[in-house]
């Protein structure tokens with residue numbers, strides 16, 4: 534017999550992914566704090582290429598399509614930059630909101646992003662069926678709303694979360 538469509542369960546399974554997107558976007562605050570007021574630009578094409586080459590190579594070993602995985606991570610990086618730029622604008626306009634400490638990008642911040650990368654790759658494996666399904670898009674929106682509330686995202690980070698979504702559903706490209 535055909536099993537009934539588990540809409541709620543599938544929404545939960547995509548929440549695994551959107552929770553990690555949200556977590557990664559909250560780390561953008563640390564990235565921006567590490568760079569703000571230094572001569573390090575927000576854009577680091579060398580680091581981006583490292584991430585994208587790494588995830589493409591690991592995707593194959595996980596049985597995932599490397600191009601699809603690369604697209605998801607490209608969106609995470611764009612979303613991260615969107616949040617970083619928003620924070621820069623906020624800190625330029627409101628000096629009192631500037632971070633008081635500057636974390637070390639390489640020692641403190643990128644290792645957190647690297648850990649999330651591994652978790653995201655695993656989540657892409659566990660969500661493969663849900664991402665290929667016809668109802669992926671509405672489920673993804675439900676999951677994103679849950680993650681936004683769960684992580685108490687502000688408007689800027691919600692914008693980032695929206696930017697993180699376009700490549701998730703297999704049918705969306």
Ligand SMILES: O=C(O)C(=O)C[C@]1(C(=O)O)C=C[C@@H](O)C=C1
Pocket residue numbers: 564575576577578580581584609610611613614638643646
């Ligand atoms: O690691 C950095 O320097 C970041 O700014 C983070 C990040 C990312 O999302 O992984 C975003 C923008 C940079 O171009 C490179 C990587």
